[in-house]
Amino acid sequence: MSDIQQELRKTARELLESGEVGYIIGWGKGRFANQTHPIFVKDPAKVDELVWDDYCLSTLAKYTQDDKYPEKKIGICVRGCDSRAVNRLIQDHQLKREDVYLIGIPCSGKLDPETNEPAKKCVECAHRNPVVYDVLLGSPVEEVPQPERFKEVEELEAMTPDERYNYWADVYDKCIRCYACRNVCPACNCRECYTDQYRVGWQGKQNNRAENQIFGITRAYHVGDRCIECGECQRVCPMGLPLMKLNRKMLKDINNLFGAYEAGLDTETKPALGHYETNDVEEFM
Amino acid sequence: MKLSKSKVNQALDMLAKEATVLVPMIVDGVSKFAPWGTEGKLALDIVNTLLPPKDALFPQTEKMYKYKVSAETAEVKEITDSDKQVVFGLRSCDMHSIDCMDAVFLTKGYVDNFYSRKRENLTTIAINCTKSNPTCFCDSMGVDPNNAASADMQLIDIGDAYVVEARTEKGKAVEALWQPLLEAGEGTATPISCELKLDMAGLPAKLRGMFESDIWDDGYQACIGCGTCTYICPTCYCFDINAENHGQEGVQFRCWDSCMFSEYTRMAGGHNPRPSKKERLRNRFMHKLAYFDERYNKNLCAGCGRCVVNCPVNIDITRFIEKVKEVPVNG
Numbered sequence: 001m002s003d004i005q006q007e008l009r010k011t012a013r014e015l016l017e018s019g020e021v022g023y024i025i026g027w028g029k030g031r032f033a034n035q036t037h038p039i040f041v042k043d044p045a046k047v048d049e050l051v052w053d054d055y056c057l058s059t060l061a062k063y064t065q066d067d068k069y070p071e072k073k074i075g076i077c078v079r080g081c082d083s084r085a086v087n088r089l090i091q092d093h094q095l096k097r098e099d100v101y102l103i104g105i106p107c108s109g110k111l112d113p114e115t116n117e118p119a120k121k122c123v124e125c126a127h128r129n130p131v132v133y134d135v136l137l138g139s140p141v142e143e144v145p146q147p148e149r150f151k152e153v154e155e156l157e158a159m160t161p162d163e164r165y166n167y168w169a170d171v172y173d174k175c176i177r178c179y180a181c182r183n184v185c186p187a188c189n190c191r192e193c194y195t196d197q198y199r200v201g202w203q204g205k206q207n208n209r210a211e212n213q214i215f216g217i218t219r220a221y222h223v224g225d226r227c228i229e230c231g232e233c234q235r236v237c238p239m240g241l242p243l244m245k246l247n248r249k250m251l252k253d254i255n256n257l258f259g260a261y262e263a264g265l266d267t268e269t270k271p272a273l274g275h276y277e278t279n280d281v282e283e284f285m
Numbered sequence: 286m287k288l289s290k291s292k293v294n295q296a297l298d299m300l301a302k303e304a305t306v307l308v309p310m311i312v313d314g315v316s317k318f319a320p321w322g323t324e325g326k327l328a329l330d331i332v333n334t335l336l337p338p339k340d341a342l343f344p345q346t347e348k349m350y351k352y353k354v355s356a357e358t359a360e361v362k363e364i365t366d367s368d369k370q371v372v373f374g375l376r377s378c379d380m381h382s383i384d385c386m387d388a389v390f391l392t393k394g395y396v397d398n399f400y401s402r403k404r405e406n407l408t409t410i411a412i413n414c415t416k417s418n419p420t421c422f423c424d425s426m427g428v429d430p431n432n433a434a435s436a437d438m439q440l441i442d443i444g445d446a447y448v449v450e451a452r453t454e455k456g457k458a459v460e461a462l463w464q465p466l467l468e469a470g471e472g473t474a475t476p477i478s479c480e481l482k483l484d485m486a487g488l489p490a491k492l493r494g495m496f497e498s499d500i501w502d503d504g505y506q507a508c509i510g511c512g513t514c515t516y517i518c519p520t521c522y523c524f525d526i527n528a529e530n531h532g533q534e535g536v537q538f539r540c541w542d543s544c545m546f547s548e549y550t551r552m553a554g555g556h557n558p559r560p561s562k563k564e565r566l567r568n569r570f571m572h573k574l575a576y577f578d579e580r581y582n583k584n585l586c587a588g589c590g591r592c593v594v595n596c597p598v599n600i601d602i603t604r605f606i607e608k609v610k611e612v613p614v615n616g
Contacts, residue, residue: 030599032419037599038507058598063506066562174315176336176345179546180511180597196548198527205527205540206346236597238335238513240314 004105005052007137008077011103015075016044021101022072025063027056034113038063052077054111057119059232061085062186064095074100079107080127081230084264085186087132088228091267094189104133106141121231124149124244131265150252152245172212174239181233181243182219187226187263194218220246225254225273228264257281287446287470288463293329296463297321297373303462304369304408307341309334318372329374332418333589337379337519338372342386342403345516346540349399349526353534364536367402371459373410374440378423378587380411380433382519388581389522399539408455411436412447417479420590422603425483428588431476443472479588483606489578492571492609500612504605505563507598512543514569514592514600520585523549544568570605 008026015021028039028049036055040063041047061082064074078086086102089095106129109122126146130136156164179195182188195203195215203218204211227247234243255261258272258280288296300306300321307318312325317336319325328334353360372379390400411433414421423430433439438456440447448471451460460467515521525542528535542549545566550559559565577585586602593601 031593031601031604035599035601037601040506058507062509066506170313174313176512176516178512178516178543180509180513183509183511184597196546198548204529205525205542206529206538207540208346236509236511236513238517238595238597 002052004138005050008052008103008105009047009050011135011137012041012047012050012075013044015101015103016042016047020073021075022070024050024075024077024103025060026050026077026103027052027058029053034111034116050077052105055113057110057113057121057235059085059184059186059230061089061095062184062189064089064100065189068094070099073098076100076102077105078102078130078133079105080125080129080131081107081121081228081232083130083132084127084228085230086264087267088186088226088264089189091264091271092187092189092226097267102130102133102135104130104136106130106136106138108141119235121235121244124229124231126229126262127265132267150248150255152242153249153252156245156249168213168216169209171241172216173209175207175212175216175241176239177207177212177215178238180236180238181241184232184236185223186228186230186232187223188219190222194222216243216246220250223247224250225261225271226263227251229262286449286460286467287443287472288440288449288467289446291445292466293447294327296466299462299466300371300373300459304371304406306371306373307338308373309375318375321373329412332414332416332421333376333378333591335591335595336517337382337589337591338375339379339382339386339519341370341372341407342383342400343390343522343524343541346538347399348536348538350537351534352528352537355533363398365398365402367406369406369408370403371408371410374412375409375433375436376414376423376589377411377428377430377433378421378426378589379519380409380436381423381426381428381583381587382589383409384435385520385577385581385583385585385587386522388583393580408438408459409433409436410438410440410456410459412440413442413474414477415442415474417477418590418594419480420593420603421479421588422481422483422590423588424479425481425485426584426586426588427485430479431474441472441474443474446470446472448472481590481603483603484610485584485606488606488609489575489584491614492575493579494614495609495612496567496571498612500608501563501567504600504608505561505566508545508562508566508600509598510545510547510562510565511597512541512545514596515543515545516541517591517595519587519589519591520573544572566600570602573602574606574609 012024023042027036038058110119112119129140254272261272306321309328310319310325311328312319316334318338348364351362390397414430437453439450451457523542524539526539528537551557573586
């Protein structure tokens with residue numbers, strides 16, 4: 001890993017010194033060994049702040065949304081998840097490919113800082129290697145097939161409607177509506193979220209089961225076919241809510257209705273719900 | 286007098302006959318102050334619960350008024366429900382947070398009725414810390430982890446029992462109630478201190494002169510603008526007021542709000558004086574470390590470390606404090 005870190009710093013220095021990029025988004029170290037955070041390195045003298053270790057958990061592509069008209073290219077470290085988020089944003093016309101320089105890093109998964117066990121989102125990852133990049137550091141790692149991608153969804157589907165209602169009621173009774181899930185999500189890129197349109201009143205600000213569930217289900221539907229399964233929503237949730245179960249339920253249905261589908265693997269495949277074909281199933285019409 | 290740890294459950298049962306007793310518990314994977322009797326695990330051994338006991342006094346959503354409109358009259362009724370509550374087993378940092386909320390809601394010429402009714406009906410029973418988390422820094426913030434001075438009762442952990450120190454009338458009432466369970470005995474706990482030390486000397490005053498400092502230009506970029514830090518913070522007390530309307534009647538409520546949300550400072554007409562994460566983060570840190578001190582002479586940060594642990598992108602107020610220390614005055 002330290003070899004990649006060295007290579008990363010060298011690449012970053014070259015990119016910044018040559019003026020190819022304006023700044024680089026990567027990870028820096030926190031106070032404790034199990035902490036990292038996204039950092040934005042402009043100064044070539046500071047590239048040694050960039051780290052690549054077991055705790056680089058944050059995904060980075062969403063930060064491009066804070067700088068939509070960059071003067072120079074933005075350099076971003078991309079693993080499989082970050083690169084799919086880049087594709088996702090490009091496909092949504094929220095990012096231009098020519099505005100980013102992608103430093104690809106194959107990733108064998110990260111650790112949960114609390115337990116030091118492999119992070120859940122990484123265990124479930126089906127694309128460890130970046131699917132798009134300008135330079136690749138290190139060699140590609142072996143992909144891990146995910147035959148149990150929808151296992152948790154199937155467990156939910158096996159419940160009776162009442163059991164399922166109670167399950168989600170318990171989940172959303174815990175939600176504190178901090179919106180960390182929405183804010184970290186690369187598919188949540190609306191200029192203004194419906195929840196913030198308070199004068200319209202789509203979403204009440206009170207914390208109760210009904211409002212919390214409305215938020216959860218609306219977000220799941222809005223994200224829909226655009227979920228890249230990075231698992232960040234679930235990782236950042238301070239209450240530990242199993243949010244990926246909801247997203248994967250959407251994806252499972254999409255896979256059943258429209259064939260094998262994963263979001264953000266390229267920018268050419270149209271999102272399953274973002275276009276139609278004349279032979280689409282229409283049993284629900 | 287002392288209360289044997291083997292009798293804690295009985296002590297809580299006795300209290301629960303007279304009031305809702307909030308105790309540190311792990312309920313469905315989340316550590317928080319839950320009513321005694323909730324299905325879950327009593328967790329008196331953890332240093333800090335994920336959720337502080339703040340909502341005993343300042344619920345995330347609190348109904349304030351009912352209203353009803355008919356032909357030409359409008360009826361408004363204040364909702365005054367307030368049950369007796371006991372918070373059992375809170376730490377000094379969380380007691381400091383209640384002191385902060387008391388200052389906000391009860392002093393400086395305005396008494397918030399909704400808060401004050403709950404406060405009058407609340408009894409606080411603190412337990413000293415016997416260990417600290419690596420992210421604890423309360424003693425740098427003027428909080429003593431060994432003693433919560435303003436609690437109604439302090440329990441001192443001496444191993445197999447708690448020494449009971451009733452400090453107020455409410456505390457003495459609890460001691461009287463527990464009389465059948467108490468045994469004679471004294472004892473002291475070995476004082477602890479936090480490993481993480483921050484030098485706060487002169488920092489609030491220094492920060493007040495740093496509104497335009499370059500220090501704010503770096504570090505905010507990673508913030509995702511969520512409300513995690515404010516919603517798990519024991520001292521954050523910002524709220525919004527809104528109404529849930531059903532035809533001719535409805536309920537006005539207040540609910541937590543967060544200065545980290547873009548919509549928090551948005552004004553009628555759309556102008557936002559804190560347009561980016563930079564201004565929002567500056568406000569949070571300034572409020573915690575400078576503005577509150579200026580108005581109430583204490584830090585609005587209790588040093589509990591909850592935000593340091595739970596920020597999804599590791600924005601760390603302790604590192605910020607160190608950074609402020611490093612820059613030259615007027616920097």
